[in-house]
Amino acid sequence: MTVTSDIKLPEDKPLVIDGRVYSSRLLVGTGKYRDLMETGHAIEASGAEIVTVAVRRTNLGQNPDEPNLLDVISPERYTILPNTAGCYTAKDAVRTCRLARELLDGHNLVKLEVLGEEKTLYPNMTETLAAAEELVNDGFKIMVYCSDDPLLAKRLEEMGCIAIMPLGAPIGSGLGIQNRYNIRLIVENATVPVLVDAGVGTASDATIAMELGCDGVLMNTAIAQAQDPIRMAHAMRLAIESGREAYLAGRMPKKRYASASSPLDGTFF
Numbered sequence: 001m002t003v004t005s006d007i008k009l010p011e012d013k014p015l016v017i018d019g020r021v022y023s024s025r026l027l028v029g030t031g032k033y034r035d036l037m038e039t040g041h042a043i044e045a046s047g048a049e050i051v052t053v054a055v056r057r058t059n060l061g062q063n064p065d066e067p068n069l070l071d072v073i074s075p076e077r078y079t080i081l082p083n084t085a086g087c088y089t090a091k092d093a094v095r096t097c098r099l100a101r102e103l104l105d106g107h108n109l110v111k112l113e114v115l116g117e118e119k120t121l122y123p124n125m126t127e128t129l130a131a132a133e134e135l136v137n138d139g140f141k142i143m144v145y146c147s148d149d150p151l152l153a154k155r156l157e158e159m160g161c162i163a164i165m166p167l168g169a170p171i172g173s174g175l176g177i178q179n180r181y182n183i184r185l186i187v188e189n190a191t192v193p194v195l196v197d198a199g200v201g202t203a204s205d206a207t208i209a210m211e212l213g214c215d216g217v218l219m220n221t222a223i224a225q226a227q228d229p230i231r232m233a234h235a236m237r238l239a240i241e242s243g244r245e246a247y248l249a250g251r252m253p254k255k256r257y258a259s260a261s262s263p264l265d266g267t268f269f
């Protein structure tokens with residue numbers, strides 16, 4: 001990255017998912033927009049290169065008479081990440097991933113989410129582990145939505161999941177990162193990318209996730225339900241970049257007391 005014509009900062013290592021290199025660390029969803037046009041414009045403004053779609057709720061060709069999302073979000077330009085939103089059992093999630101693979105011509109990269117209950121949409125980790133095991137054995141590359149429990153996150157990695165996606169807060173809540181300490185522990189222990197998924201409400205939440213060392217952030221509601229989704233998508237793009245730069249720069253240690261900005265030694269009077 002160039003700061004002025006003379007100063008060059010070292011290049012960051014890129015985000016690599018399933019062997020593919022991405023320059024954007026922002027992943028976006030496609031739900032809750034006013035229409036497909038707004039969806040397309042917001043995704044464009046976000047700079048995202050990976051776009052997740054809920055297979056059970058989105059027409060990817062299942063219904064030839066309805067508008068197809070893939071006409072707006074072209075698989076030639078974006079990596080389509082089918083997700084299992086709306087699945088409450090491992091069985092349903094596995095079936096949904098297999099349907100996605102059929103609809104997308106053998107596409108194996110999926111985002112697994114198995115939900116526990118409607119009120120919190122919190123992940124059901126028992127069912128998530130069961131689904132992950134079956135899908136890994138069936139050749140899927142799994143990015144997995146999970147709780148922010150560091151031990152379960154590690155377990156999913158050991159099972160062969162290619163990215164760990166702990167929630168920042170409940171889906172659609174916009175509450176921001178609720179447990180920074182756990183997210184940090186998950187990042188420290190992981191050897192695969194860790195991306196916060198769900199709960200981001202505004203740009204500063206995304207920046208915090210990146211400052212914690214996450215490899216990326218996936219979000220939907222914060223952009224789609226902003227008053228100006230396209231502008232918010234752009235804000236999120238900048239927030240992710242800014243948080244990543246701050247993480248790489250390394251923040252100053254926090255102190256309990258003040259220290260003067262100008263040294264007192266050698267004052268003129």
Ligand SMILES: CC(=O)[C@@H](O)[C@H](O)COP(=O)(O)O
Pocket residue numbers: 028029030052083085111113145170171172173174197198199200218219220221222
């Ligand atoms: C889009 C997606 O895959 C979900 O996991 C979720 O919708 C993201 O959460 P937010 O809507 O809270 O960003």
